[in-house]
Amino acid sequence: MNCTEIRKLLNALVDGELDLVRNLEVEQHLKTCAACAAIKKSLQSLGAALRKSDLNFRAPDSLRKDLRQFVGDLSEEKKPREKSDLPWLWKFLAFGATAFALLAIFLRPAGISEHDAFLNEIIASHVRSLQAEHLTYVVSSDQHTVKPWFDGKIDFAPDVKDFAAQGFPLVGGRLDYLQGRNVAALVYRHNKHFINVFVWPTEKESSPEQVEMVHGYSIIEHTANGLNYCFISDLNEKELADLAGLFGN
Amino acid sequence: MSANEAEQFERIVLPHLDAAYNLSRWLAGNDHDAEDIAQEACVRAFRFIGGHRGGDARAWLLAIVRNTAFSWLKKNRPAMVVSIDDDALAEIEDQNVAAHSAFSADKKVLRAALESLPLEFREAIVLRELEGLSYKEIAEVAEVPVGTVMSRLARARRQLQNHFARKEGEK
Numbered sequence: 001m002n003c004t005e006i007r008k009l010l011n012a013l014v015d016g017e018l019d020l021v022r023n024l025e026v027e028q029h030l031k032t033c034a035a036c037a038a039i040k041k042s043l044q045s046l047g048a049a050l051r052k053s054d055l056n057f058r059a060p061d062s063l064r065k066d067l068r069q070f071v072g073d074l075s076e077e078k079k080p081r082e083k084s085d086l087p088w089l090w091k092f093l094a095f096g097a098t099a100f101a102l103l104a105i106f107l108r109p110a111g112i113s114e115h116d117a118f119l120n121e122i123i124a125s126h127v128r129s130l131q132a133e134h135l136t137y138v139v140s141s142d143q144h145t146v147k148p149w150f151d152g153k154i155d156f157a158p159d160v161k162d163f164a165a166q167g168f169p170l171v172g173g174r175l176d177y178l179q180g181r182n183v184a185a186l187v188y189r190h191n192k193h194f195i196n197v198f199v200w201p202t203e204k205e206s207s208p209e210q211v212e213m214v215h216g217y218s219i220i221e222h223t224a225n226g227l228n229y230c231f232i233s234d235l236n237e238k239e240l241a242d243l244a245g246l247f248g249n
Numbered sequence: 250m251s252a253n254e255a256e257q258f259e260r261i262v263l264p265h266l267d268a269a270y271n272l273s274r275w276l277a278g279n280d281h282d283a284e285d286i287a288q289e290a291c292v293r294a295f296r297f298i299g300g301h302r303g304g305d306a307r308a309w310l311l312a313i314v315r316n317t318a319f320s321w322l323k324k325n326r327p328a329m330v331v332s333i334d335d336d337a338l339a340e341i342e343d344q345n346v347a348a349h350s351a352f353s354a355d356k357k358v359l360r361a362a363l364e365s366l367p368l369e370f371r372e373a374i375v376l377r378e379l380e381g382l383s384y385k386e387i388a389e390v391a392e393v394p395v396g397t398v399m400s401r402l403a404r405a406r407r408q409l410q411n412h413f414a415r416k417e418g419e420k
Contacts, residue, residue: 011403015377017384042352046406049352050378053359059270063284064263067291071255074295153296181299 001025006036014043097127118179119214125176126196126217126232129185146173150184158184158199158227159247168195168243188243195233195243202228209244211237220244254298262294265307268380269314275375276318276368282326290317308382312390315372322368330368352413362412370405377402 006029012018013026030037140146147160153175162170171187176198183200202223209222218240220231224247231244262269269290274283290313294301301309323330352359363371369391376382376390388395 008403011406012384012399015384015402017399042410043406045352046409047378049354049359050363050374052354053356055356055360055363056267056379057271057274057283059266059287060280060284063270063287064266066288067263067266068259070292071258071295074255152293155297155300182296 001029003029003033003036006030006033007039010036010040010043014040014047097130098124119212119219121178122198122219122230122232123215123217125178125185125198129174129176129187129196130194140172141170143170146170146186149173150175154182154184156184156201156227158186160186161246163188163243163246166242166246167191168246190233190235190239190243193233193235195231195235195240197243197247198228198230198232200228201226204228209241211241213237254295257298257301258295261298261301261306262291262310265310266291268307269310271379272311272314272372272375273318275363275371275379276315276322277326278329278364282321286318286321287314289321290314293317305386307380308386308390311376311380311382312392315390315392358416362409365412366405366408370401370408373398373401374405374409 006026009018009022009026013023018026030040140149141162141164143160143162147157150158150160150173160170160173164170168188168190171189171194173187174185176183176185178198178200181200183198186197186199188195188197203226204223206225207223209220212219212221217232217234218237220229220237220240222229222244229244229247231240233240266287270283270287273286273290274280277283277286290310294310294313297313319330363374366374372391373387376387382390384395384398387398391398393401
């Protein structure tokens with residue numbers, strides 16, 4: 001190797017990133033070439049100076065404190081909560097609904113199936129979402145606002161479309177938690193009823209729609225293109241199926 | 250579930266907060282922006298915490314910091330993010346051989362020299378010399394091939410050497 005080739009490898013040499021064969025070759029060259037040896041020495045001296053000089057910045061304590069606070073708050077947020085600034089009637093209703101959903105979960109006969117547990121989780125999420133300020137984190141009827149909002153929050157890209165023309169305007173979206181994972185929740189409105197559409201990826205094949213009525217809620221599940229969809233609302237089954245049908249297309 | 254995530258955050262992210270802040274600070278150039286970036290990156294890390302599959306938590310977090318920093322700077326300090334052409338200048342720098350061989354460990358001087366480097370070069374030096382990452386880890390954090398890491402480090406050091414050679418000449 002000539003000097004030009006050797007010099008290209010000197011950085012990797014001082015960083016200990018050269019393979020054994022080339023390491024030997026370069027070392028051999030340095031024994032007889034003072035110019036290249038001087039450059040190597042210069043690189044070593046520079047590296048040593050950088051490492052010795054304590055150039056690292058340390059995170060301020062306030063940052064650590066803020067982050068712990070933030071994570072703590074988020075953990076709290078996922079639990080059902082009451083807001084002190086809610087009007088009492090709303091609070092009463094929200095409490096009633098939550099209690100009902102919780103009762104539905106805990107007071108079911110023993111031997112509750114996995115699927116029933118799943119439906120109850122969906123209902124609890126839906127009910128909780130209707131409590132003030134929880135329904136949407138990104139409020140927009142614009143699918144181009146809602147879709148990018150999910151970027152970086154979840155590891156898949158839900159298909160977000162506004163169906164205002166079909167009577168189901170998009171209200172917004174939020175992040176929710178189901179079955180031990182983050183899911184996208186899209187919120188639609190039909191007349192005065194809210195609909196939650198939970199979306200999360202699955203490895204299962206596409207499966208046809210499954211329609212259920214549980215505790216007065218209509219629930220429709222189906223799987224398409226690697227995504228599970230679960231629609232829930234207090235709408236009647238037929239109207240909810242209309243929205244589910246729109247997603248199929 | 251969420252208590253578990255908070256526990257994971259404590260175990261996976263917080264031990265490397267100094268490293269996360271160090272990279273943010275070197276990329277941002279001031280305390281205030283660095284805090285914003287480090288905070289945003291850690292919040293993202295919290296959201297992605299399920300995506301951390303063992304492996305080196307520090308390199309994982311630094312990759313998030315890196316991404317956050319570059320998009321934050323692009324949005325808020327666009328003038329700082331002038332992307333370098335990874336090969337165009339290599340030849341020119343290589344021709345300029347500086348034989349400076351005794352670098353003093355003067356913190357102030359070194360800090361100024363490092364700050365004068367283009368963003369991607371500074372990043373490579375910080376990850377290599379201050380955080381001690383391997384070429385492979387740097388490649389993952391910066392999302393470039395190992396060969397590019399090698400050439401960025403070489404060019405960054407060449408510029409630092411020239412910086413000191415010039416200072417020497419001014420005396």
